[in-house]
Amino acid sequence: MAKTGLVYVAAALAEIAGCFGFWLWLRQGRSALWLLPALLSLALFAWLLTLVDSAAAGRAYAAYGGVYIAASLAWLWAVEGVRPDRWDCIGAVICLIGAALMLLGPRAA
Incomplete structure (x- = not known):
């Protein structure tokens, strides 16, 4: 779980910096x-999200959204x-809280 949190924070910073x-x-x-460092930063963002251990990419991206919002306010x-x-x-x-529910919620086997 700690790895996922670190990846999400790093991805958020890379995405925000690129944008x-x-x-x-x-x-x-x-x-x-x-534009050059912006594009490199956005590529880093995309690569970082592939490191999240999730069976479903959409869930990983949805949970990342909560971290992105908080990181955007920190950037602001x-x-x-x-x-x-x-x-x-x-x-x-x-x-x-929504991101945590998506990541930590019980899943049917």
């Missing part, structure tokens, strides 16, 4: 050179300097 590179290029007028605060409000935090907690 942020595109954001900088398209929305902030930065150099197109930002750490990189963009915008502090998430209480509603952001409450929403992230709800999403993390």
Whole structure:
């Protein structure tokens, strides 16, 4: 379970960094050179999700979504300097609870 959590956090950071590179290029007028590290980061994100031990890719991706939401709010605060409000935090907690239910819930044999 710890491995899955670490993979999800690393994947979220890679995905957010990759998307942020595109954001900088398209929305902030930065150099197109930002696209190379952005694409590499997105490729790393996709590879990392293949490391999750799950019988169903869709479930692994769905559970990852909760981690992605929480990591996006951390990025918002750490990189963009915008502090998430209480509603952001409450929403992230709800999403993390949902992710935990998907990952840890009992499954029929």
